Structure formats: C-alpha cells, structure tokens
Amino acid sequence: xxxxxxxxxxxxxxxxxxxxxxxxxxxxxxxxxxxxxxxxxxxxxxxxxxxxxxxxxxxxxxxxxxxxxxxxxxxxxxxxxxxxxxxxxxxxxxxxxxxxxxxxxxxxxxxxxxxxxxxxxxxxxxxxxxxxxxxxxxxxxxxxxxxxxxxxxxxxxxxxxxxxxxxxxxxxxxxxxxxxxxxxxxxxxxxxxxxxxxxxxxxxxxxxxxxxxxxxx
Amino acid sequence: xxxxxxxxxxxxxxxxxxxxxxxxxxxxxxxxxxxxxxxxxxxxxxxxxxxxxxxxxxxxxxxxxxxxxxxxxxxxxxxxxxxxxxxxxxxxxxxxxxxxxxxxxxxxxxxxxxxxxxxxxxxxxxxxxxxxxxxxxxxxxxxxxxxxxxxxxxxxxxxxxxxxxxxxxxxxxxxxxxxxxxxxxxxxxxxxxxxxxxxxxxxxxxxxxxxxxxxxxxxxxxxxxxxxxxxxxxxxxxxxxxxxxxxxxxxx
Numbered sequence: 001x002x003x004x005x006x007x008x009x010x011x012x013x014x015x016x017x018x019x020x021x022x023x024x025x026x027x028x029x030x031x032x033x034x035x036x037x038x039x040x041x042x043x044x045x046x047x048x049x050x051x052x053x054x055x056x057x058x059x060x061x062x063x064x065x066x067x068x069x070x071x072x073x074x075x076x077x078x079x080x081x082x083x084x085x086x087x088x089x090x091x092x093x094x095x096x097x098x099x100x101x102x103x104x105x106x107x108x109x110x111x112x113x114x115x116x117x118x119x120x121x122x123x124x125x126x127x128x129x130x131x132x133x134x135x136x137x138x139x140x141x142x143x144x145x146x147x148x149x150x151x152x153x154x155x156x157x158x159x160x161x162x163x164x165x166x167x168x169x170x171x172x173x174x175x176x177x178x179x180x181x182x183x184x185x186x187x188x189x190x191x192x193x194x195x196x197x198x199x200x201x202x203x204x205x206x207x208x209x210x211x212x213x214x215x216x217x
Numbered sequence: 218x219x220x221x222x223x224x225x226x227x228x229x230x231x232x233x234x235x236x237x238x239x240x241x242x243x244x245x246x247x248x249x250x251x252x253x254x255x256x257x258x259x260x261x262x263x264x265x266x267x268x269x270x271x272x273x274x275x276x277x278x279x280x281x282x283x284x285x286x287x288x289x290x291x292x293x294x295x296x297x298x299x300x301x302x303x304x305x306x307x308x309x310x311x312x313x314x315x316x317x318x319x320x321x322x323x324x325x326x327x328x329x330x331x332x333x334x335x336x337x338x339x340x341x342x343x344x345x346x347x348x349x350x351x352x353x354x355x356x357x358x359x360x361x362x363x364x365x366x367x368x369x370x371x372x373x374x375x376x377x378x379x380x381x382x383x384x385x386x387x388x389x390x391x392x393x394x395x396x397x398x399x400x401x402x403x404x405x406x407x408x409x410x411x412x413x414x415x416x417x418x419x420x421x422x423x424x425x426x427x428x429x430x431x432x433x434x435x436x437x438x439x440x441x442x443x444x445x446x447x448x449x450x451x452x453x454x455x456x457x458x459x460x461x462x463x464x465x466x467x468x469x
C-alpha cells in the first residue's frame with residue numbers, strides 16, 4: 001500500500017507533461033524536415049512559432065519540479081526522478097531550438113531557384129526523431145535498456161554525419177558555385193547530429209534515475 | 218584501556234523480557250562524525266543509542282549480549298559506569314534542566330567528578346556555554362533558574378551541561394523534536410561545530426535533519442539494522458528496498 005498517493009499522482013503528471021513537451025519537439029523536427037524537402041516555407045515558419053510552446057512547457061515543468069522539491073522534499077528514487085526531469089527539460093528545449101534553427105535555415109533557401117536536398121538529411125532527421133522519442137520513453141517507462149539502444153543509435157548518427165561531411169567537401173570541390181547551399185545543408189546536418197547528442201543526454205538521466213550513478217557517455 | 222571516539226558493535230542482541238528488540242547488530246560508528254539513526258517508532262534505534270552509555274541497565278528484564286566497544290573499552294565488561302558516562306554524554310528528547318541555576322546545571326557534572334574550586338568551575342561553565350553558543354545570551358543570567366529559559370534555550374543548556382565533562386561521544390535522542398525551527402537550526406549548527414571535538418550519534422524522526430547534519434546514517438526496522446552507509450548514499454541511492462520504501466514514505 002502506498003502512503004504517498006498524491007505525490008505519486010504528481011510524479012505521473014510530471015512525466016505526462018514531459019511526454020507532451022517532447023511530442024511538440026518531435027512534431028517540430030518532422031515538420032522542419034518536411035518543410036526543407038518540400039520547400040514549404042509556411043510550414044517552416046510554423047515550426048519557428050512552435051518553439052515558443054516548447055519554451056512554455058520548459059518553464060511550467062521547471063516550476064512543477066521546484067514545487068515538488070519544496071513541498072515533498074523527495075529523497076532516493078523520487079529525488080532522482082525530479083532532478084532528472086529538471087535536467088531533461090533543458091535538453092528537450094535545446095532540441096526544440098535546433099528544429100527551429102533548421103526551419104530558419106530553410107527560409108534562406110527561398111531565393112534559390114532549385115536545389116536538391118541531400119538524401120542523408122531526411123535519413124538523419126528520421127533517426128533524430130526516433131532517438132528523441134525513444135529517449136523520453138526510456139525515462140518515462142524507467143527502462144535503462146531502451147536508453148542503451150538510443151546511445152548505440154548515436155554511433156549511426158555520427159557515422160551519417162561524417163559521411164555527409166565527406167559528401168559536402170566532395171560537392172564543393174566539384175562545383176564551388178554550390179558552396180553556399182552546401183554549407184547551409186552542412187549546418188542542418190550538424191543540428192541533427194546535435195539533436196542525437198541531446199537524446200543521449202536524456203538517456204544518461206534515464207540510467208541515473210535507475211542506478212543512482214550519473215555516467216557521461 | 219582508554220575510551221576512544223569510535224563505537225564498535227559486534228553481534229549485539231537485546232531482549233526486553235521475551236521481546237527481541239535488537240537483532241544481531243553490527244555497526245562501526247566513526248570518530249568525530251555525526252551518525253544518524255532513523256526508522257519507524259519501535260524499531261530499536263533509541264534502544265541501541267541507550268546501550269552506548271548503558272542506560273538500559275536500569276530497565277527490568279533487559280538482557281544484552283554481544284560486544285560494545287568505545288575505543289578500546291568493552292563497555293559491558295567494565296564495572297565503572299561513572300567513567301563510561303563521563304566519556305559518553307546524552308541529550309534527551311525533552312529538555313530536562315535541573316531545577317537549579319544555569320550555573321549549577323553546568324557545574325553539576327564536574328562537581329560530581331570532584332571539581333570543587335570555584336575558579337575552575339567558572340572556567341568550565343564559561344567554556345561549555347561558549348561551545349553551546351549560549352555564553353552571550355546567558356552570561357548575565359548565570360544565577361537565574363534554568364527553568365525560566367525557553368524550550369530551545371533549555372535544550373541547548375542541556376547540551377552545554379553534557380559538554381561540561383568534555384565527553385568523547387554525545388548521544389542525542391530526538392533532541393529537536395519539541396523545538397521550533399529556529400531553535401532546531403541552532404542545535405543543528407551546534408552539532409556541526411561539536412563534531413570537531415566529539416562523536417555525535419543522533420536519533421531522529423526528521424529525515425531532512427538526518428540529511429542536513431549527519432555524515433553516516435543507519436536505518437533500523439523491527440530490531441534489524443537494515444542499512445548503514447554514507448548519508449548522501451542512503452538518501453540518494455539506498456541499496457536496500459526497505460530503506461528506499463521508508464525514506465520515500467512508501468513504507469507499509
């Protein structure tokens with residue numbers, strides 16, 4: 001029998017809010033890639049606006065965590081859950097920023113008559129979305145093994161980024177006229193690679209929440 | 218054989234008649250640290266604390282086995298309980314100043330141990346009150362009755378009284394449970410200063426207090442010492458599920 005029913009409900013609510021915040025960033029990432037590949041500048045603009053919503057979630061969840069720390073003075077696993085949530089929202093907020101940055105860069109392609117979005121960009125985007133989704137799920141479901149899978153997936157992300165770098169250098173060598181757009185795509189790839197790193201950070205907190213030991217991967 | 222500042226308990230059992238109150242306790246309490254005992258009522262934490270200065274000797278039907286060493290001295294093998302209590306002072310839950318002046322409260326212990334010279338007693342009273350951070354408050358009221366002090370002041374006076382015989386170990390049984398937050402804060406701060414000279418073992422129901430002031434924490438349940446470790450570890454990452462359930466309030 002649990003004697004901290006209200007606290008348990010508040011912890012569940014905290015996790016629910018975290019999932020909702022994450023869903024918005026997933027939507028932002030998906031839309032930013034669609035906007036880029038389909039040259040949908042209105043959609044790109046909507047992603048930039050959505051970033052405000054993520055910031056609001058961050059502020060509200062932060063308040064919720066601080067209130068729980070003061071009111072419930074959690075210890076042991078409860079303390080780890082609340083402190084992990086406080087750290088995780090920073091990463092999720094940064095993911096929202098990166099998605100908004102990708103969309104802001106998409107708007108810079110407006111003047112280009114035509115361009116080919118490199119194949120690796122949507123692939124990296126797809127992997128980034130999957131990593132973020134599974135990272136948050138690993139925390140909410142208290143599953144450190146799922147966190148390990150995400151950490152492993154980051155190697156794949158890093159490999160794709162390295163490959164993209166090579167391709168970009170090659171492209172610029174062959175045709176220096178495309179250097180401007182190639183560099184913009186390079187920046188987008190870097191943002192996606194950074195999103196993978198944020199997903200790994202989230203997984204580190206999942207593992208800390210389970211083991212009580214924070215290990216940087 | 219000398220009294221030290223560390224406490225070593227090995228294979229200790231305690232019975233109140235048929236009731237097995239402490240079960241095979243093994244614990245090493247380090248010198249000049251604050252060790253907190255936590256656990257639900259009736260778990261044995263105060264019983265163990267009282268073993269350290271043989272307060273249970275007077276309880277009818279109480280039987281104790283095992284080894285209790287303070288430094289080199291096996292305290293249940295010595296007949297000199299006065300010497301033990303000179304080295305191991307105690308502060309109780311309810312402030313219990315003697316119905317006499319502030320001065321006489323502090324001088325009581327030293328007088329019992331044969332100190333008669335006024336100048337020496339004056340020095341002890343001043344030193345003890347200074348150590349308990351009460352000298353400035355009480356230096357002009359030394360001849361007033363201790364019963365006229367506030368609850369918080371009375372409890373700090375009791376700590377000063379315990380300090381008057383320069384104990385190597387101070388036992389505290391829920392010393393702040395009857396006090397307001399300001400008096401509690403003063404006593405907690407005092408504990409932090411006192412551990413430079415004495416080992417402190419404190420029984421507390423206030424887990425935030427244990428996290429704030431102690432270096433080591435022991436969790437007791439139904440007479441067992443379930444877990445003993447660094448306070449940081451116990452409150453952030455307890456190894457035993459029973460400890461986790463108790464400190465997170467999910468016990469039961």
